[in-house]
Amino acid sequence: MYLRYFGDSVLRAKCLDVECFDKSLTKFAESMFKVMRENDGVGLASTQVGNNRRIVIVLPPGKPKPLVMxxxxxxxKSESRVVYEEGCLSFPGMYKDIARPSEISVQYSDLNGQKFELDAEGMLARIILHELDHLDGKLFIDHLHWWARVVLTTQLRMKLIFNRG
Ligand SMILES: [Zn+2]
Incomplete structure (x- = not known):
């Protein structure tokens, strides 16, 4: 399992629901957590490690234990939105101001298939929304104005080509 970067088509994959809650799912989530920790992330979605199941890991601010959703x-989600600088492990070193709802409610299952509902606000809400976007093949740069996105993706693609030599 390794981290996928912008330019990898799997980041645009739309994920499918997990139907089987077994040991291999737990193992998979543990591997995801390892990748997230190694890269100093606060969230990671399955597409970022090349998988297309609806699995995300978030690290609630100030908490040592990750939440597997x-x-x-x-x-x-609240009408009120907040703008805050956001990054993504699949875009190393890039940070952009992104507007997102300030409060959300989210339903999810844990690794045993037990259902939960969580109210989140502030940074936790932002991390969850960012990771959930990934499950629909959506990236944080998609929230930018179209012209800013065009300029940015052109720069990123040039960099990819340049780095390949
Ligand atoms: Zn991301």
Missing amino acids: INPVVTS
Whole structure:
């Protein structure tokens, strides 16, 4: 398992629900956590490690233990939005101001298939929304104005070509 970067088509994959809650799912989540920790991340989605199942890991601010969310669905989000600088492990060193709802409710299953509902705000809400976007093949740069996105993706693609030599 390794981290996928912008340019890898798997980052645009739409993920499918997890139906089997078995030991291999737990192992997979543990491997994801390892990748996230090695890269100093606070969240990671399955597409970022080349998988297309609806699995995300988030590290709630100030908490040592990650939250594994299987088949997460946002059930409500606030009208009020906040703009904050955001990054993504698949875009090393890049940070952009992104507007997102300040409060959300999310339903998800844990690794045993038990269902939970969580109300989140602030940074935790932002991390969850960012990771859930990944499950639909959506990236944080998709939230930028179209022209900013065009300029940015052109720069990123040039860099990819340049780095390949
Ligand atoms: Zn990301």
